[in-house]
Amino acid sequence: MSDFLGPVETSAETSGSYRRQDQTAVTFSNPAAAQYYVDGRTIPNVTFDAGPSWSGLMPISANPKESRKLFFWFWPTNNVSNARDLIFWTNGGPGCSSLEGFLQENGPISWSWGQAAPTPNPWAWTNLSNVVYVEQPVGTGFSQGTPDISNDDELAAEVFGFMEQFLEVFDELKGSNFYVTGESVHVPYIANYIYEHPTLDINLKGIWIADPSLSYGVVQQEIPALRFVQNNQNLFPFNSTFMAQLQNISDACGYTDYLENYVTYPPNGTLPLPPATNGTFTVTPECRLHSPIQRAVTLINPAFDVYRVSDTWPVPWSVLGFPRSTQEFIYFNRFVQDAIHAPHMTWTDCSTESVYINATTGRPGSDTSIPSTLSVLPDVIEKSERVVIAHGLADFILVAEGTRIAIQNMTWGGAQGFQTPIEPETFTVKDMGVYGHTHTERGLTYVEFYYSGHMTPQFVPWAVYQTVAYLLGKQPSPSL
Known part of the structure; x- marks a missing residue:
């Protein structure tokens, strides 16, 4: 297991300068940066030196x-050769905290579901950027x-303004190669806004x-x-009567016919909405x-x-209280707030109030954006060096096959959808073998993970x- 996990890189502070594992200093000349500094040796509950942030x-x-x-929360790379790369990470929701991504997904400190305490993350993205x-x-x-x-165009304007102020404080990051990453909905709109407003350094x-x-x-x-259920019947062991009811709905509402006749490679034209929507x-x-x-599977x-539909009893607890509140405490509601210069407040992983307003009434509302495959994403793909859409095959809140449909109904680079099929077993992980499927055309890479x-x-x-x-250009293919 230690060979699989690999070495864990940490950083240290020496003589007032902050050093990477390779002993190169991380410094910011603007005095305003000092108020944001976090000593990686004193983060509450973290028993190792996480490095400067x-x-x-x-x-x-x-x-x-x-x-x-x-x-x-900004974390410098632990490798000076990556010092000119900057990744922006956001979670989705809308209204879900990016500190979830930091602590339980890709940050240098990992405190994931069921972990008794934080540990260094060997797959931290700070190894790369x-x-x-x-x-x-x-x-x-x-x-x-x-x-x-x-x-989300207005959301992107907020992020753009934030980045302008961020780069003034952390001036040394200006001119970096920049990558917008995250989960759910916001990422294409943020990137599109930056492309359309080239004043950001x-x-x-x-x-x-x-x-x-x-x-x-x-x-x-x-x-x-329904097809997701049929392909995972060991996790959705419904009786034949209920399965027949589901099949009848799928047939009557046009879903069965849609999957069998409209999703082709290449597409035969714009994909229509099914009868279930009445136009x-x-x-x-x-x-x-x-x-x-x-409801039935629950x-x-x-x-x-x-x-993650493969979860079974017992329920794993999460120190962030997501997706279930089974934990003893929520980490970001403890004395860590002082250590990371956060306001004293009750932090929640996902906002219980709407982060959008109704533009007419000013009251809480919902996102009125046009879906990105039908608006901003094609232009983002054409302006980018690489665009990666990834999807977990055990996700049921958004189904991978639905993402395939969305891609096949999107036009970019002079054509609609992928022109050739996504071949199975084409994504491989080094030393582990086949780990899913991947396909690349016209600047867009799609990956599905087992x-x-x-x-x-x-x-x-x-x-x-x-x-x-691969996104950062550090390897020629997503597969190894």
Whole structure:
């Protein structure tokens, strides 16, 4: 196991300068940076030197009266050869904290489900790049201010403003190769905004997004739901009567026909909405499959987790209280708040209030963005060196086959969808063998992981690590 985990790199502070494992110093000349410094030897509950980092609240504009501030935690790479690369990480939700990604997915400190205490993470993305974790939009995690956005273009403008202020404080990061990464919905909109506003002193090269919301719910949940159950019957052991009911719904609402006739390589044209929507983007009540399946499987598996369907009893606890509150305490509600310059408040992994408003009434609302495959993502792919979409095959909150449908209905680089099929068993992990499927065309790489649910860097960090190294141009293919 120690050979598999590999060496764990740490950093140390010496004589007032902060040094990587290779003894190169990490310094920032702007005196304002000092207020954000976190000593990696004194992070509560962490029994090893995690190395230097910087965290706190950063306003989203230069206005001295700006009340909207995003919380960030910046970690420098432990390898000086990667010092000109900067990864931006965000979780999705919307309104879910990026500190989840830091602590339980790809940060240098790992305190994942069921772990008694934090440990060094051998697959930390800081091995490959500098990484900044940002809690966004306003209303998420420790971030401060009153939500005032109604779509993800406005969300991206907040992030852009944050990055302007961040780069003024951490001036040495200006001109870095920049990569926007994360889970769920926001990543393409952030990248698109940066491409459309080239004043940010950063060199955006591409994006990486896992288990994303790319299209409407009918596409990524309802249409593929029954086939997902059929392909995983050992985890969805429904009786024949209920399976027949599900099949009848799938047939009557056009899902069965859709999968058999419309999803082709290459596509035969724009993919229509199924009859279940009656020409709108909302599924009619009698055509809902995803929620009834989830309710039914929970009856026979009380530990069922929509984020990773292979979970069974006992339920693993999480120090962040996500996805279930079975823990003794929530880590970021303890005295760690002082250590990372966070405001004293009750932190939650995902906001219980909407982070969007209704633009007409000003009251809490929902995201009005057009799905990214039908709006901003094609342009982002064409402007990027590499774009990676990854998906865990054990995720049921967003189904991998639905992501395939969304890709086949997207036009980029002069063509619609992938022109040739995604071949099985084409993604391999070094020393482990076949670990899923992958396909690349016209600047877009799609990867599906075995063993993984929604949070791919948490469940299969060794496999994800390869795809991020590929994104950064550090290996020629996502497979090894």
